[in-house]
Amino acid sequence: METKDIVIRTEGLTKNFGPLQAMREVDLAIYRGEIFGLVGPDGAGKTTIMRMLSGVMRPDAGKIYVDGVDVGANAEGAKLRLSYMPQRFGLYEDLTVAENIFFYGELFSVPRGERVARSNELLEAAGLLPFRRRLAGQLSGGMKQKLGLVCALIHTPHVLLLDEPTTGVDPVSRRDFWAILYNLRETGVTILLSTAYMDEAERCSRLALLHNGEVRYCDTPAGIKKAMPGALLAIISAGPRLLREIVSGQPGVLGVLLMGDRLHVRVDDSTRRIPELQMLLAGHGITGADIQTAEPGIEDVFVALLGGTV
Amino acid sequence: MNVRRLFAMAYKETLQIWRDPRSLAIALLMPLMQLVLLGYGVSLDIRHVPLCVYDQENSQQSRAVVKSFVSSDWFSISRTIHNQTGIDYALNRDQCIAALVIPADFSRRLAATGTAPVQAVFDATDVNTTNIALGYAQGVVAQTNAQIADGWAATHGILPSLVGQVDLDPSTWFNETLDSKNFIIPGVVAVILALVGAELTSLTISREWERGTMEQLISTPVTATEVMLGKLIPYFAIGFIDAGFCLVSAVYWFGVPFRGNIGTLLITTGLFIVVVMGIGYLISVRIRSQLGASQIALVLTMLPTTLLSGYTFPIDQMPAPIRAITFVVYSRYYVTILRSVFLKGSGLSDLWAPLLGLSIYALIIIWLAARAFHKALD
Ligand SMILES: Nc1ncnc2c1ncn2[C@@H]1O[C@H](COP(=O)(O)OP(=O)(O)OP(=O)(O)O)[C@@H](O)[C@H]1O
Numbered sequence A: 001m002e003t004k005d006i007v008i009r010t011e012g013l014t015k016n017f018g019p020l021q022a023m024r025e026v027d028l029a030i031y032r033g034e035i036f037g038l039v040g041p042d043g044a045g046k047t048t049i050m051r052m053l054s055g056v057m058r059p060d061a062g063k064i065y066v067d068g069v070d071v072g073a074n075a076e077g078a079k080l081r082l083s084y085m086p087q088r089f090g091l092y093e094d095l096t097v098a099e100n101i102f103f104y105g106e107l108f109s110v111p112r113g114e115r116v117a118r119s120n121e122l123l124e125a126a127g128l129l130p131f132r133r134r135l136a137g138q139l140s141g142g143m144k145q146k147l148g149l150v151c152a153l154i155h156t157p158h159v160l161l162l163d164e165p166t167t168g169v170d171p172v173s174r175r176d177f178w179a180i181l182y183n184l185r186e187t188g189v190t191i192l193l194s195t196a197y198m199d200e201a202e203r204c205s206r207l208a209l210l211h212n213g214e215v216r217y218c219d220t221p222a223g224i225k226k227a228m229p230g231a232l233l234a235i236i237s238a239g240p241r242l243l244r245e246i247v248s249g250q251p252g253v254l255g256v257l258l259m260g261d262r263l264h265v266r267v268d269d270s271t272r273r274i275p276e277l278q279m280l281l282a283g284h285g286i287t288g289a290d291i292q293t294a295e296p297g298i299e300d301v302f303v304a305l306l307g308g309t310v
Numbered sequence B: 001m002n003v004r005r006l007f008a009m010a011y012k013e014t015l016q017i018w019r020d021p022r023s024l025a026i027a028l029l030m031p032l033m034q035l036v037l038l039g040y041g042v043s044l045d046i047r048h049v050p051l052c053v054y055d056q057e058n059s060q061q062s063r064a065v066v067k068s069f070v071s072s073d074w075f076s077i078s079r080t081i082h083n084q085t086g087i088d089y090a091l092n093r094d095q096c097i098a099a100l101v102i103p104a105d106f107s108r109r110l111a112a113t114g115t116a117p118v119q120a121v122f123d124a125t126d127v128n129t130t131n132i133a134l135g136y137a138q139g140v141v142a143q144t145n146a147q148i149a150d151g152w153a154a155t156h157g158i159l160p161s162l163v164g165q166v167d168l169d170p171s172t173w174f175n176e177t178l179d180s181k182n183f184i185i186p187g188v189v190a191v192i193l194a195l196v197g198a199e200l201t202s203l204t205i206s207r208e209w210e211r212g213t214m215e216q217l218i219s220t221p222v223t224a225t226e227v228m229l230g231k232l233i234p235y236f237a238i239g240f241i242d243a244g245f246c247l248v249s250a251v252y253w254f255g256v257p258f259r260g261n262i263g264t265l266l267i268t269t270g271l272f273i274v275v276v277m278g279i280g281y282l283i284s285v286r287i288r289s290q291l292g293a294s295q296i297a298l299v300l301t302m303l304p305t306t307l308l309s310g311y312t313f314p315i316d317q318m319p320a321p322i323r324a325i326t327f328v329v330y331s332r333y334y335v336t337i338l339r340s341v342f343l344k345g346s347g348l349s350d351l352w353a354p355l356l357g358l359s360i361y362a363l364i365i366i367w368l369a370a371r372a373f374h375k376a377l378d
């Protein structure tokens, strides 16, 4: 893609909180129309990077360009083109749904007629039309997040920054939420979101895996899966916890991850290790365990890449 | 500066004040409560101060002095005492607030020299009441002096004006003590406005931090100046409503005479509100919790205004170093202005000195406030 299509770019982005290096020379390039996902464990720096991109926090070093605007030099100019939805609910709980929308519409100087039409359209899509007169504080968690999205979209931003927008939201509301995001992408809006849900990570056009303030991997979901070292085996058996005890630390086993009723075991070489594991289990009196190679999910890859054994 | 954003801020803030019980209570109930507490406390309740009398002489003239105390209406005799220990006993047991002692040689000394001391002992536990009772006593004595002087001069064939024993102008003393509320109530208005103004605005920025709404707010194009002005507009309106309420109450409820003009009052009051609200706003920018901010606002307004503005404790009786400190107490200027406008009918030109003090203060506060708030998380 051409450079002009890069809508969000960071170069050497760095931020320290005292001795803590929260962001270490991060380079990112996000293209127009992407839904770009930021994933990483708690404290990885997802919120920190969102804050710097949205211009509410200044980096210690590095450059940020959002929609062609140098955020370091002209944060206020960038703010006109983007919308930021913080991790913590940031709207006024003592204002109604309609009053919140009005307020943010006015702050972005949305023309009056356009504001009314657009707010109705967005409320409709979010299923919030019947709740216009309700205080924002009295909405459910999912409705609050959708209201946040409506307020963020009232001025038709080019760039949308969403910090864990669906955390604590029920699956139905999450589906509504993603339907709105897909529609936005059609109109050319560039979306950067952080998420703790792996099914959401799979839906992103590209992902950055953030850890300790560094981007460890950045690729499409499929590309990231290919980057996983070793092969993944799924063992289905009664008592997966006991199974985990037995399998952990065996030669060739790189990682073990409990996934509901099954155990994901990452090994260096599947053809060699499957028979070995079968013998091992038989030795512990477990028979009939079903060991198969499995397609890794994003979660497996992340655990593998971050070197954790969960 | 964008007018739409400014009005959006002001409108939003108004809705929030309207729906916030704490802000509403400060805006509407606090002035009334303070007016009742401070206003009644100092002025109307002080009638019939219980007085013990120890008349050692019991002559016609000494009884006349006692009678003048009683007929003044400010004192009522609660006990008549016949020895010195009785005074201690009565004061200690709260049977009286003041004790009057007339020496045994009272009329003899008065006849011989034209002047005779009487002793008054006060229970100073309640400083305010004592101050006022002392003022009353001086008034009564001065009035009595005047009568005695007339009588003494007549019997000695001298014109009253030449009699040297009255060294105070009785009418001045009399008037001032009689109208102590006229002196105090304008000060009460200043105390209330300082407190309410700073308390209200101390909540405004800290509320955004505390409720987590600041991050989203500063991610919009709204400027720091628009945030400040937009937020202060509704508080300024409330400040004027409260000021109107206090000033009207001062005149029609407490009966303080108003001799000045309304324009002068409005201009100076507006200036004072700017100062106190600016101070509250500055606190609010720095302290990110509402409770913390409101407590600091309380300390920074109540303390200096009650102690150092001259509202109850006269500034010219303070030690020099403390008197110097009062020049940085913004309320002292407003207290001076209010008293002059109410009692003397002063106009803006008469008030140039305190007005200058207040204006300089307002400019500094505005300058600081305009710089205080930054659209950044750190
Ligand atoms: N204002 C701050 N002052 C000091 N340290 C901070 C501040 N903000 C963040 N940090 C630290 O920086 C690191 C990155 O924090 P950040 O909030 O960006 O993580 P995150 O990826 O958003 O985590 P989470 O998933 O919990 O939201 C953490 O160690 C955090 O404690």
Ligand SMILES: [Mg+2]
Pocket: A046, A047, A048, A087, A163
């Ligand atoms: Mg976060």
